[in-house]
């Protein structure tokens with residue numbers, strides 16, 4: 001099945017509210033647990049969460065890694081709004097957690113992060129090289145990198161089967177987004193090619209995960 005890109009930024013109010021209200025806790029916690037497994041010595045002192053949306057992963061990271069400051073960035077104000085609201089209710093976190101509206105590519109983003117993390121951003125990007133350039137731009141030598149995303153199924157029928165299995169009872173806007181996202185996602189082979197073109201193939205590795213994800217991880221030289 002050919003890739004069909006979807007809009008990059010999630011700027012719709014209904015879309016953003018439905019996303020923020022959905023319960024992704026099992027998958028989000030699995031992502032953080034996987035990072036602990038891959039990087040048992042921790043993520044260092046500064047983590048950037050690219051395409052952070054409502055901050056589900058950013059909040060978990062700051063809770064799980066108490067030595068780290070976390071910056072979540074997203075280009076969509078509607079998606080960032082719930083993150084900022086939640087942070088306002090947790091003032092104790094404010095010295096260590098920030099959210100900024102920024103759209104990648106953003107050459108003005110300060111570099112020097114000890115970890116670069118992203119969940120479900122890659123498939124939104126019309127040009128996937130934007131993510132790999134951001135990884136190189138932002139991470140220090142030795143930085144931990146963990147990227148998780150959907151992987152594109154082989155057929156439209158396989159897309160619908162996943163939607164039925166995982167989102168049959170979700171609001172229709174989320175079901176629509178999920179189908180569009182699976183069509184927009186990349187395959188592990190395509191991501192391997194992207195890493196080669198970005199000069200990252202010897203630093204990051206790609207693998208399929210479960211029945212619908214792929215993950216990319218490693219350390220920058």
Ligand SMILES: C[S@@+](CC[C@H](N)C(=O)[O-])C[C@H]1O[C@@H](n2cnc3c(N)ncnc32)[C@H](O)[C@@H]1O
Nearest residue numbers: 008009010051052053074075076079103104119
């Ligand atoms: C599916 S959401 C994932 C949100 C979050 N990472 C999570 O796991 O819940 C993808 C997010 O990427 C953001 N995004 C897409 N393209 C972007 C870009 N070029 N720069 C910054 N954010 C972008 C969208 O606005 C959206 O909030």
